[in-house]
Amino acid sequence: MARTATYDREDLIKRAKTxxxxxxxxxxxxxxxxxxxxxxxxxxxxAFGSKEALYKLTLNKYAQEGAEKIDALCVExxxxxxxxxxxxxxxxxxxxxxxxxxxxxxxLELKGQDHALAEVANDLLVMIEKKFADLFRSAQVNGDVAVxxxxxxxxxxxxxxxxGLRVLAARAPGQAQDIARDMAAELxxxxxxxxxx
Amino acid sequence: MARTATYDREDLIKRAKTxxxxxxxxxxxxxxxxxxxxxxxxxxxxAFGSKEALYKLTLNKYAQEGAEKIDALCVExxxxxxxxxxxxxxxxxxxxxxxxxxxxxxxLELKGQDHALAEVANDLLVMIEKKFADLFRSAQVNGDVAVxxxxxxxxxxxxxxxxGLRVLAARAPGQAQDIARDMAAELxxxxxxxxxx
Numbered sequence: 001m002a003r004t005a006t007y008d009r010e011d012l013i014k015r016a017k018t019x020x021x022x023x024x025x026x027x028x029x030x031x032x033x034x035x036x037x038x039x040x041x042x043x044x045x046x047a048f049g050s051k052e053a054l055y056k057l058t059l060n061k062y063a064q065e066g067a068e069k070i071d072a073l074c075v076e077x078x079x080x081x082x083x084x085x086x087x088x089x090x091x092x093x094x095x096x097x098x099x100x101x102x103x104x105x106x107x108l109e110l111k112g113q114d115h116a117l118a119e120v121a122n123d124l125l126v127m128i129e130k131k132f133a134d135l136f137r138s139a140q141v142n143g144d145v146a147v148x149x150x151x152x153x154x155x156x157x158x159x160x161x162x163x164g165l166r167v168l169a170a171r172a173p174g175q176a177q178d179i180a181r182d183m184a185a186e187l188x189x190x191x192x193x194x195x196x197x
Numbered sequence: 198m199a200r201t202a203t204y205d206r207e208d209l210i211k212r213a214k215t216x217x218x219x220x221x222x223x224x225x226x227x228x229x230x231x232x233x234x235x236x237x238x239x240x241x242x243x244a245f246g247s248k249e250a251l252y253k254l255t256l257n258k259y260a261q262e263g264a265e266k267i268d269a270l271c272v273e274x275x276x277x278x279x280x281x282x283x284x285x286x287x288x289x290x291x292x293x294x295x296x297x298x299x300x301x302x303x304x305l306e307l308k309g310q311d312h313a314l315a316e317v318a319n320d321l322l323v324m325i326e327k328k329f330a331d332l333f334r335s336a337q338v339n340g341d342v343a344v345x346x347x348x349x350x351x352x353x354x355x356x357x358x359x360x361g362l363r364v365l366a367a368r369a370p371g372q373a374q375d376i377a378r379d380m381a382a383e384l385x386x387x388x389x390x391x392x393x394x
Contacts, residue, residue, distance in 0.1 A: 022309035026223030104364050105305045108297050111367060112219035122368055156365070157376055164361025167301050168353070170308060171319055179354055 012037050012047065017058035021102040024109050025055060025117065055106075056120055062102045063124040070131055079138035080145060084187050087162055087180035091169040100166045103128075129159045139190075146192040154190070209234050209244065214255035218299040221306050222252060222314065252303075253317055259299045260321040267328055276335035277342060281384050284359055284377035288366040297363045300325075326356045336387075343389040351387070 019036040020028050030041070033051070037044055048054040069089070073082035090096050099105070103121045110118040133155035139145040145154070161183060169176035216233040217225055227238070230248070234241055245251040266286070270279035287293050296302070300318045307315040330352035336342040342351070358380060366373035 024223075024306055024309060026221075027306070027310045099309055100305050107368065108302045108364065109221055109224070109306050112221060112296055113224045125368065153375070156372055157379065160361040160365045160373075160376055161358050162361065163364045164357040164359065167305065167360045168357045171304065171322065175353055176357075178350070179357055182354065 009047065012039075012044070013054070013057050013061050016044075016054050017061050017102070020055055020058050021062065021099050021105070024105060025115070026109065052117065055117055059103065059106060059117070059120055059124060063128060066128060067131055070128075070135070074135060074138075078144070079135040079142060080187060080190075083132065083135050083139070083158065084184035087165055087183045088177070090162070090166060091173060091176040091180050100170045101163055104163045104166070125159070129155050132158050143192065145190045149190060158187075206244065209236075209241070210251070210254050210258050213241075213251050214258050214299075217252055217255050218259065218296050218302070221302060222312070223306065249314065252314055256300065256303060256314070256317055256321060260325060263325060264328055267325075267332070271332060271335075275341070276332040276339060277384060277387075280329070280332050280336070280355065281381035284362055284380045285374070287359070287363060288370060288373040288377050297367045298360055301360045301363070322356070326352050329355050340389065342387045346387060355384075 015036045015038075016033060019032055023032060028051075030051070033039075033044060033054075034041055039047075044054065048057065070082060070086060073085050073089075076082070077085055103125050106121040107118050107125070110121075133151045136145055136149070136151035136154045136158075140147050140149070140151065165176055165179055165183070168179065212233045212235075213230060216229055220229060225248075227248070230236075230241060230251075231238055236244075241251060245254065267279060267283060270282055270286075273279070274282055300322050303318040304315050304322070307318075330348045333342055333346070333348035333351045333355075337344050337346070337348065342348075362373055362376055362380070365376065
């Protein structure tokens with residue numbers, strides 16, 4: 001029974017994530033949540049405490065799924081290959097595209113109101129950035145990225161470009177696919193044998 | 198008297214822009230607007246018709262000010278110089294930074310709710326993108342950018358990277374300044390004498 005309860009809870013968090021991701025914090029009404037979770041009015045309060053507590057769980061779930069995706073890509077394609085494939089996957093996968101990055105959206109919606117969830121989103125973006133830095137570092141060990149680059153700087157720029165790309169993906173998916181391809185090609189030119197200035 | 202009325206209206210739009218930009222669509226209450234505009238409860242309805250009509254005016258004002266800034270930079274530094282300086286100005290100017298791009302913020306907040314203002318924001322982003330393409334085209338005429346590049350492609354990538362940069366500027370201004378400097382350097386390497394692949 002305990003296992004079933006955990007499963008249901010995970011499923012509810014995933015469903016809430018989908019609606020929060022699309023509609024944002026303020027744009028998601030209790031009615032929207034009840035419809036998405038298929039619960040009776042207000043009964044998710046009993047399960048999650050508050051809309052904010054549930055939103056925080058969905059942010060963590062979102063970031064965790066992103067991190068797992070990156071890990072899986074790394075196993076499949078190595079560190080540089082993962083960094084090259086990730087932008088394309090983000091803009092092409094219909095379950096990922098369309099609504100830009102949930103962490104960036106949340107941060108932008110709530111930072112100006114000093115809402116605690118903006119800080120949660122920012123911390124998770126920093127966690128993902130560290131993951132990118134680890135990949136660039138591994139790619140240097142592999143000899144795929146020249147050692148004179150600073151992995152933290154590369155990771156920061158990569159994440160910044162990726163967030164812009166995902167805004168474009170929500171506006172014009174085809175154009176975003178072209179840029180994802182260019183980003184992959186540029187990453188391929190960070191190798192030690194390539195002229196850089 | 199008519200001139201005074203126009204002036205006041207412009208001033209009110211600018212003040213509303215500041216609060217909408219910071220707090221977003223849903224995050225701005227009537228109370229916030231009344232405080233920012235220093236008007237009596239609901240009296241801005243008489244002047245602007247609705248919160249949505251006023252928000253639309255502020256989006257147009259925001260985009261117009263951005264376009265004017267770019268034009269002024271172009272007069273001052275030429276097309277390539279303007280493209281190089283703009284990212285740095287966006288992240289360093291305390292009146293611009295801090296809240297990312299208002300057009301992108303609006304789009305991301307409201308697209309998932311199919312709100313008409315998301316489309317307005319998107320159209321203005323396309324207008325600014327065309328402006329960037331014009332600058333790249335002029336830079337090609339000047340010999341500062343190699344003619345084999347497609348100005349529309351360059352403009353799209355430039356705007357995408359800029360939107361990501363401005364998310365970072367709202368999170369970590371110092372890091373965004375480093376990236377703005379790198380972007381300027383990269384634009385300087387689009388010249389016809391520079392090796393590219």
